Amino acid sequence: MSNIYHSAPSAYDFPLLVKQLLNRAKTVSQDQEIVYADKKRFTYKDLFNRINRLANVLDGLNLVAGDVVAVMDWDSHRYLESYFSVPMSEYILQTVNIRLSPEKxxxxxxxxxxxxxxLNSEFAPLVKDYQFENSSIEHIIWLDDNGVTSDGVFGGNQNxxxxxxxxxxxxxxxxFDFPDFDENTIATTFYTSGTTGDPKGVFFSHRQLVLHTLTEAASIGMLPNKQGVSYGDVYMPMTPMFHVHAWGFPFTATMTGLKQVYPGRYAPNLLMDLIINEKVSITHCVPTILQMVLKEAQDRDASFNGLKMIIGGSRLTEGLAKAAMDQGIEVYTGYGMSETAPLISLTDFSLNEPLLSEEEDIARRCMTGKPVLMVDAQVWGESNQPVGTGQENTGELVLRAPWLTQSYLKNDDAGKELWENGYMHTQDIAYIRPDGYIKITDRLKDVIKSGGEWISSLEIETILSLHPAVADVSVIGVRDKQWGERPLALVVLKSNCQDTKVDDIKALAEQAVARGIIPKYGVPSQFKFVDELPKTSVGKHDKKVMREMYANQSEV
Structure with a gap:
């Protein structure tokens, strides 16, 4: 006897499509607000109408299912509308990373x-000389906030x-009547901003986005009020919407019917105004953006009054976490990557846990976190086998979850490498504690190999960040005749601490050696004060550029 169920003839199969994320909000959130910077405000009822209108505009362009619709815009209501209207129309949304170089x-x-x-009018210079005759682009829709027209911009391609x-x-x-179709249809694509070679395209299906959205809402919803999300929250992204769907939060916020605020370009004064005036209560960003808004708040002598903020993209150091908490931000860590849509783990909070000291609490907030629901996370050794838990069992973090990209766009070989032996390879070096916390110790390519021993650059950065004079720090390996590689610490000092001495900062690393936190060979051999650290297009430390800049910094 078959155990496959047979549904009633008129039963609805309910494919997991992006349009299903709107069901609840259409019923209960009609009057909820959506705000675009200081330029526009409207309701969810308007949003649903605008999604339909955009679908009708696209429907008039002679497109077919599977065609790609690209967006180049700042974080706006237009982007939010595209998140839904484009994939719901069975097209593929490409979110273009406008922080890449023009060539990329x-x-x-x-x-x-x-x-x-x-195309936002501000980005027209990037594409005005584009060879449209040899391009797939047939239609341009002009986006503008500044009264700029497209007249004459594209010359003979103005049509x-x-x-x-x-x-x-x-x-x-x-x-507009959005159709049902296969939930495994590709919904979105975007390109990783890797530091080597050409960017690689990742892609996600409707099913993957729906499952990621449900898991994100459930996982953050399980956290206490001071960290979790609830129906009364006001959401604003401070991670670009072109980058990993702004970590999936616009989908989650819309599904749950939250008030949403979109800031446009990330200007510190505007971000701070919106946080205060719109009573933003939950956001997410990389450490670079956190540093930016902290400085703006300090200049205004303002507090964030318990703003919940998830940090990802780069390591949240204890020093930065403490500065954020001192300013009234409930900061904690999430982990993921472009290939994972992105949520994989979150710092875990419980109302019933024993009271932690300030130092323990800050250390916990900076951990990579515990896997969220439905994630299978393992640490593998060189033989591609799990190595177990505990700090002594370090290896590569590998993953399974139902929303991970299945390959790279038009790059099957890279996809096979990504999924070797049936798990996604993160190229992050980590260990998993017995309580399930993941601790990323470094990127595979950033580990410093000194005298046959591995040194975690992230661990050294964390220690040095605790010095009150340090605004930013990165540790890289430079060539060394005796040891192969030795760590070089690149330090950005706070503006009011420019007279700080190297020995003052080095002493923190030496104290960590005395406490058994790091080995003696983990103390950087060299320290260099710099005005700024190179960053990637999404605000991560660009260690490849740093290694090239300081390739001749080796000790003799």
Whole structure:
């Protein structure tokens, strides 16, 4: 007897499509607000109508299922509408990383081959000389906040401009019947901003995005009020919407019907104004953005009044975490990557745990966190076998979850390498504690190999960040004749601490040796004060550039 169920003839199969994320909000959140910087505010009822209008605009462009629609915009209501309308119409949304170099931006467009480009007028200089004759782009929709028209921008290709976004929506019907289709249909694609070679395209299906959204809401919803998300929260991204779906939060916030605030370009004064005026209560960002808004708050002598903030992308150091908490931010860590959509783990909080000291609490907030629901996380050794738990069992973190990208776009060989032996390889070196906490100790490519021993650059950075004079720090390996590699610490001092001596900062590492936290060979041989550290397009420390800059810094 078969154990496959047979549904009633008229039963609805409920494919896991992006459109299903709107079901609850359409019923209960019609009057909830969506705010775009200081430029626009409207309700969810308007949002649903605008999603329909955009679908009708796209429907008039002679597209077919599977065509790519690319967006180049700041974080805006337009982007939010595209998150839903494009994949719900059975097209693929390409979120273009506008912080890449112009050459890399054009590479990603040429590789994904969009038929439609939604283009913010501020980015027109990046594409005005683009060779449209040899391009897949047939239609340009003009996005503008500054009264700039597209007249004459594209020369002989001006006929590709279909109109300005708001005017097109205003002229379109506000009813659209979004179809059902296979939930495994690709919904989105974007490109990793890797520091080597050309960017690689990752892609996600409707099913993956829905499962990621449900898991994100459930996992953060399980946290206490001081860290978790609830229906009364006000959400604002401080991670770009072009990067890993702004960590999936716009989908989660819309599904749950939260008030949403979109800041446009990330200017510290505007971010601070919106946090205060719109009563933003939950956000997420990389450490670079956190440092930026902390400085703005300090200049204003303002507090964040318990703003919940998830940090990812780069390591949250204890020094930065303490500075954030001192300013009234409930800061904690999430972990993921472009290939994981991105949520994999979160710092775990419980109301019933024993009272922690301030030092223990800050250390916990900086941990990589425990796997969220449905994630299978393991640490593998060189034989591609699990090595067990505990600090002594370090290896590569590998993953399984239902929302991980299945390959790279048009790059099967890289996809096979990513999924070797049936688990996704993160190239992060880690160990898993017996209580389930993941501790990332370094990137595979950033580990410093000195005298046959591995030194964790992240661990040394964390220790040095605790010095009150340190604004930012990165540790890289430089060539050494005796040991192969030795650590070099690159330190950015706070503006009011420019007279700090190297020995003052080095003493922190030496104290960590005395306490048994790091080995003696982990103390950097050299320290260099710098004005700033190179960053990638999404604000991570660009250690590849640093290693090139200081390749001749080796000791003799």
């Amino acid at each position: 931006i054009l590479y990603t467009i040429n590789h994904a081959k969009p038929k439609v480009l939604l 590709r401009v279909k109109g300005e976004y708001e005017a097109l929506l205003a002229a379109a019907d506000d009813h």
